[in-house]
Amino acid sequence: MGFPLADIAPELHKIAGYIYPNEFELHWGLLIVLYPYLTGLVAGAFILASLERIFNVKVLQPVYRLSLLTALAFLIVAPSPLLAHLGHPERSFEMFLTPHTQSAMAMFGFVYAWYLMVILLLEIWFDYRKEFVVWSRERTGFKKFVYKILSLGTTDISEKALQFDEKVGRTITILGIPSAFLLHGYVGFIFGSVKANPWWSSVLMPIVFLFSAIVSGMAMVLLIYMIATMFREKTINMACINKLSELLLYAMIVDFSLEILDFIQRLYEAEESINILSQMISNRLFISLIISQIILGTLVPMASIIWARFGKVPDEMKRMLFFVAAILVQVGIFSTRWNVVVGGQLFSKSLRGLTVYKTELFGLEGLFMVMLLLALPFVILYVITRFLPPWSKSETQLSTP
Amino acid sequence: MKTEEAKTPRREFLETCGKALPAWVVFFATIKAGTLSAADETEVYDPKQHDYAMGIDIHKCIGCGRCVNACKIENKVPAEPYFFRTWVERYVIPAEGEAQVDSPNGGRDGFPEMKTDPDIRRAFFAPKLCNHCANPPCVQVCPVGATFSTQDGVVLVDETYCVGCRYCIQACPYGARYLHPEKKVADKCTFCYHRIRKGLLPACVEVCPTQARVFGEAGRQSSPLRRFLRFNDVTVLKPSLNTNPKVYYAGADREVR
Numbered sequence: 090m091g092f093p094l095a096d097i098a099p100e101l102h103k104i105a106g107y108i109y110p111n112e113f114e115l116h117w118g119l120l121i122v123l124y125p126y127l128t129g130l131v132a133g134a135f136i137l138a139s140l141e142r143i144f145n146v147k148v149l150q151p152v153y154r155l156s157l158l159t160a161l162a163f164l165i166v167a168p169s170p171l172l173a174h175l176g177h178p179e180r181s182f183e184m185f186l187t188p189h190t191q192s193a194m195a196m197f198g199f200v201y202a203w204y205l206m207v208i209l210l211l212e213i214w215f216d217y218r219k220e221f222v223v224w225s226r227e228r229t230g231f232k233k234f235v236y237k238i239l240s241l242g243t244t245d246i247s248e249k250a251l252q253f254d255e256k257v258g259r260t261i262t263i264l265g266i267p268s269a270f271l272l273h274g275y276v277g278f279i280f281g282s283v284k285a286n287p288w289w290s291s292v293l294m295p296i297v298f299l300f301s302a303i304v305s306g307m308a309m310v311l312l313i314y315m316i317a318t319m320f321r322e323k324t325i326n327m328a329c330i331n332k333l334s335e336l337l338l339y340a341m342i343v344d345f346s347l348e349i350l351d352f353i354q355r356l357y358e359a360e361e362s363i364n365i366l367s368q369m370i371s372n373r374l375f376i377s378l379i380i381s382q383i384i385l386g387t388l389v390p391m392a393s394i395i396w397a398r399f400g401k402v403p404d405e406m407k408r409m410l411f412f413v414a415a416i417l418v419q420v421g422i423f424s425t426r427w428n429v430v431v432g433g434q435l436f437s438k439s440l441r442g443l444t445v446y447k448t449e450l451f452g453l454e455g456l457f458m459v460m461l462l463l464a465l466p467f468v469i470l471y472v473i474t475r476f477l478p479p480w481s482k483s484e485t486q487l488s489t490p
Numbered sequence: 491m492k493t494e495e496a497k498t499p500r501r502e503f504l505e506t507c508g509k510a511l512p513a514w515v516v517f518f519a520t521i522k523a524g525t526l527s528a529a530d531e532t533e534v535y536d537p538k539q540h541d542y543a544m545g546i547d548i549h550k551c552i553g554c555g556r557c558v559n560a561c562k563i564e565n566k567v568p569a570e571p572y573f574f575r576t577w578v579e580r581y582v583i584p585a586e587g588e589a590q591v592d593s594p595n596g597g598r599d600g601f602p603e604m605k606t607d608p609d610i611r612r613a614f615f616a617p618k619l620c621n622h623c624a625n626p627p628c629v630q631v632c633p634v635g636a637t638f639s640t641q642d643g644v645v646l647v648d649e650t651y652c653v654g655c656r657y658c659i660q661a662c663p664y665g666a667r668y669l670h671p672e673k674k675v676a677d678k679c680t681f682c683y684h685r686i687r688k689g690l691l692p693a694c695v696e697v698c699p700t701q702a703r704v705f706g707e708a709g710r711q712s713s714p715l716r717r718f719l720r721f722n723d724v725t726v727l728k729p730s731l732n733t734n735p736k737v738y739y740a741g742a743d744r745e746v747r
Contacts, residue, residue, distance in 0.1 A: 107579075107590075107591040109618075109665030109666065110573075110574045110577050110593055110595075110596045110665075111572065113571075113666045116660065117656065117660065118654040147512075171655075173656050173707050174655070175655055176653065176654015176655075176656075176673075176675055177675065178652045178653075180652075180653045181649065181653055183634040187634055187635060188633065188634070188635075189635035191632065192631050194633040194655065194657050197633075283661055284627065285627060285660070285662060285663035327505060379639030380679070438662075438663055438664070438665050439591070439665065439747060440747065462508075470560075
């Protein structure tokens with residue numbers, strides 16, 4: 090709910106230049122930073138899964154199901170920061186009942202529902218259907234009951250039926266790729282279409298969002314795969330993580346190039362806003378943009394992946410480098426979201442001053458809330474994997490009838 | 491004696507009215523019956539017949555802040571200095587270097603005197619408010635349609651419908667919106683819609699001692715705004731954004747944005 094007014098007063102001396110009086114309150118805080126971060130992970134993880142399925146990158150098979158479930162876990166949490174941020178969350182359903190069709194935001198509910206219900210859940214269901222049927226026969230007690238429900242009453246696991254599952258699954262994945270693009274490109278459009286804000290208003294915004302989403306999603310799946318494999322005391326499939334980090338590197342190159350292009354374009358055009366934006370970068374965003382996003386979040390992980398992937402490095406070291414790179418990428422992408430959302434509000438639309446954002450610890454917009462919402466997808470993912478083990482079929486003791 | 495004399499005409503008047511009562515009854519009955527329905531229709535407010543706008547004459551504004559104060563009182567705008575439906579900015583343009591702009595407490599208490607600097611080229615005040623754009627980005631982005639343009643050309647927020655997502659606040663290029671701290675909905679200038687519907691002036695216009703604010707309708711021959719637009723070179727704020735503001739400024743420096 091913004092920060093309480095009492096908190097504005099001590100910050101006043103930090104305001105540089107002139108800002109409109111209504112701009113003292115910064116409107117979109119940490120929760121709205123979290124929202125594109127979470128949806129980005131969803132889109133990225135899904136696109137990774139699609140690579141295996143559609144483009145037949147068989148080496149990624151160990152992370153196929155994990156990617157899908159990761160996407161699902163993050164998608165379930167994705168709308169909660171938005172909801173918590175609304176002044177009147179009880180009216181949020183109006184977006185479905187009486188959407189204002191011209192609004193870039195109004196379609197969120199529909200895009201979200203389409204993606205969750207039609208794409209993700211269906212794809213997961215068709216992929217697991219055979220297992221659901223088998224497990225509902227073999228397991229006992231509560232789990233049997235759960236699988237019975239999950240199988241939705243289907244029992245046919247004949248060759249023909251499974252072929253049908255495969256066909257439908259493929260079709261959904263084909264639909265899913267543009268949908269994942271839509272989901273996150275759309276989030277970028279929400280920002281990119283605000284002409285009042287020169288920091289946001291850019292035609293590249295949806296594309297930059299999309300590629301940063303792919304980067305974050307791939308790195309997240311890599312992290313989860315490595316950590317999960319470690320706890321399960323299995324061996325990490327080196328071919329898989331080699332390929333995964335290679336793809337991650339390519340996505341990072343595209344993402345970084347797009348961002349640099351955007352930057353050069355702004356600098357070269359040097360529109361009215363250039364002075365205040367340069368001041369903002371050098372004063373307010375230096376740590377989060379230059380240090381955290383570009384150096385730590387992009388250049389260092391790129392270098393470490395290149396070294397690990399193409400240098401002569403033992404496997405142990407490789408895993409370490411990939412792991413560190415994947416963590417740094419998360420830091421970098423979170424900073425990217427921060428720099429877009431908060432950065433876009435740190436300068437006055439009068440283009441005459443800079444304001445400040447103070448992170449609260451407690452409360453709905455506070456740091457703890459954000460930590461909680463960040464941890465929640467992992468808890469959900471853990472619970473899901475208890476029921477829907479995503480590990481590759483050779484690893485699981487699945488007895489076929 | 492004097493009081494006795496004074497009473498007589500009044501009594502006479504009341505008596506006459508009493509006698510004329512049947513005539514009045516017949517008159518109103520006829521109107522009710524529809525014989526004079528045309529006269530009845532003129533009473534009904536037709537928003538399509540109006541297109542409100544405002545003119546601001548920078549040369550006339552003395553920065554007294556009475557408009558800000560009147561607005562805060564009339565519209566129950568939160569008293570804190572972070573919420574304004576209208577505010578006044580002071581521009582001080584030195585002979586060399588950047589223009590200095592300030593708006594302490596939105597200009598509500600006037601402006602503290604400045605140290606006189608011989609190098610000041612010129613200084614002036616610029617009242618700001620919602621521009622009631624004909625092409626409003628805030629209306630475009632509202633996900634539920636809680637903020638809308640009325641037929642008489644005013645941009646309003648339905649506070650019973652607003653979800654408080656603040657997208658409109660982000661979309662407004664003029665910083666004219668804020669989130670009401672108690673109601674948790676977007677809030678902004680309404681041109682005192684409750685007043686103008688009754689033919690009254692917005693509170694800020696009403697109290698302006700120098701008539702720096704002119705309210706009216708550009709399309710109406712008798713409107714003072716028409717005269718304002720005819721005799722001044724006017725500009726609008728941030729014209730490049732194509733929002734088509736309906737608050738017109740006369741004498742605004744290029745520094746005003």
